[in-house]
Amino acid sequence: MAKLKLRGKDLRALGYPEAPVISIAMNIMEKEYKFEKEEVVMDLLRKILAAPVEYANDAVLGLIAQQLIPKEDPEGMNVSLNKTGIAFNVFGGENIEQGAMNQMYQAAKLPVAVDGALMPDAHSGYGLPIGGVLATENAVIPYGVGVDIGCRMCLSVFDIDPKELIQKEQYFTRELKEATLFGGGRQFDQIASHEVLDRPEFDEIAVLKGLQGRAARQLGSSGSGNHFVEFGIVEIGAADPMLGLAPGNYLGLLSHSGSRALGASIANHYTRIAKEKRRLPGEVGNLAWLSLDEQEGIEYWLAMNLAGDYASACHHIIHEKIAAQLGREPIGRVENHHNFAWKEIVEGRECIVHRKGATPAGKDVLGIIPGSMTAPGYIVKGRGETASLSSAAHGAGRKMSRTAAMNSITHHLMKETLEKHGVKLLGGGLDEAPQAYKDIGEVMRNQQELVDIVGLFTPKIVRMDG
Incomplete structure (x- = not known):
């Protein structure tokens, strides 16, 4: 049986910091777990990283x-929350x-908080809730952006009769399978070629040096959970x-995914540093x-912006592959981040606006708000509403945890729902069943003052992990 051999770059990809802990961990695991499978050891190292106190006396x-x-x-300093938080607007609070x-x-009680809003698809997350928007003064919160930095929607519109999705279902199914990689x-x-891999940040920022190789091998792929690539019908009424x-x-070809292991490693690394520098109470x-x-x-x-550009590149590679297979160039494209932070003017001063699971909806800014695998998504144009910090929902939002x-959802019910809506699902699991999500129609009604609807996307062939 081959002996265990670990690589420092794999530990860095898990989020281990650039410090002696990497060599210490490698030496201990290769000595004490030398005949154990690598995936078992990596999972154990992941658990230690997530909760080191639990292993301190081992x-x-x-x-x-x-x-x-x-x-x-x-x-470092202990930071107290303000007794009263800033006011923030809630959309669809019921x-x-x-x-x-x-x-x-x-979040509204943070000393750096300036303004905020909560979108109608909101549910609990880590740090900021999913659907939370927070403006801060000269401060960026890694978990206010989220682990999947730059998670993104991208829609390509083709001048092809959507009836072909039914007439040539096997063809379009094959194209989705061949052009995507999930998990x-x-x-x-x-490795795909893209200029984002040549960015100087990979050489200039220590934590990124060990992430470039894996980022290259994952470029153009999608994660698990609610990430998808799907064909559907785009309807433009006016x-x-x-x-x-x-x-x-x-x-239409619609995709949803983010920055893969690159974004997760950046988020975990800098969250750990932020926690060391500013100790906030409890949760x-x-x-x-x-x-x-x-x-x-x-x-x-700098790393966040790199991860955002990397996420965009992943989408573009998927869309370019499929466009080449279809033999057509798209006649339109709409895309947007929804896990990111921007420098914007709020109340007359420059702030950092975090949108964690929220779509930018500045005046005339286009975006995509998906429903579920059987519910329509919406092509929207922002109204620039200050009450929401020029933001809108990023989807239907979960009403059930995974x-x-x-x-509570059976395979029979999920299959019945897919057949009812004429949707073919490739992969996917019960945790992503349509019943796990809120009613996207109601979400859209709760944000009529935030966006105008300019088009509709109805899923027909959906590719997910699993």
Whole structure:
């Protein structure tokens, strides 16, 4: 049996910091777990990283854990929340769970908070709730952006009769399978070429140096969970100058995914630093921030923007592959991030606006708000509403946790629902069943003052992980 051999870059990809802990972990695991499978060891290292205190007294693993437990930092400071938080607007509050409301109330008490809003698809997350929008003064919150940095929607519209999705279903199914790769750890054997891989940040920022190789192998792939690539019908009811498409029905290709392991590693690395520098009470600890006046804050900002561009590149590669297979160039494209932070003017001053699971909806800005695998998505144009910090929902939003969905939705019900709506599903699981999501129609009604609807996308052939 081959002995275990670990690589430092794989530990860095898990989120292990550029520090002696990597060599310590490699030495201990290769000695004490030398005949164990690599995936088992990597999973154990992941657990230690997530909760080092739980392993601190372990006879073997304690030395690794102790390296990960934040040390008392004389430059760090205990930060108290304000007694009263800033005011923030809530859209569709009657359908938002209390957990998400509580998280937003806590975020509003941060000393750096300036303004905020909660979108109608909101539900609980880590740090900011999903659907939370928060403006801060000269501060960026890694978990206010989220782990999947730059998670993104991208729609390509083709001048193809959408009836072909039924007439040539096997053809379009094959194209989706051949042009996509799904799964948390999945990587391509052959690396795609893209200028994003040549960015200088990979050489200039220490944490990124060990991530470039894996990022290259995952370029053009999609993750698990609610990530998808799907063919569907695009309906344009009236011409809009921003969209530039004549009224009619078209074939559409819609994708949803983010920055893969690159974004997750950046998020975890800089969240750990933020927590060491600013110790917030209890569960609010995930809202620790970095100032843009300090080196770590500048590094995170650059790394976040790189991850956002990387996410965009992943979508473009998928869409270009499929366009080549179809033998057509798209006649229109709409795309947007929804896990990101932007520098914007709020109340007359420059702020950092975090949109975690929220769509940018500035004046005349186009975006995509998907429903579920059987519910329509919407092509929208922002109204620039200040009450929402020029933001809108990023989808229908979950009404069931993944565990609740798995325990309450049957395969028979899911199959019946797909057949009713004429949807062919490739992969996917019960945790992503349509019943796990809120009513997208109601979500859209709750944000009529935030966006105008300029088109509709109805899914027909859906590709997901699994």
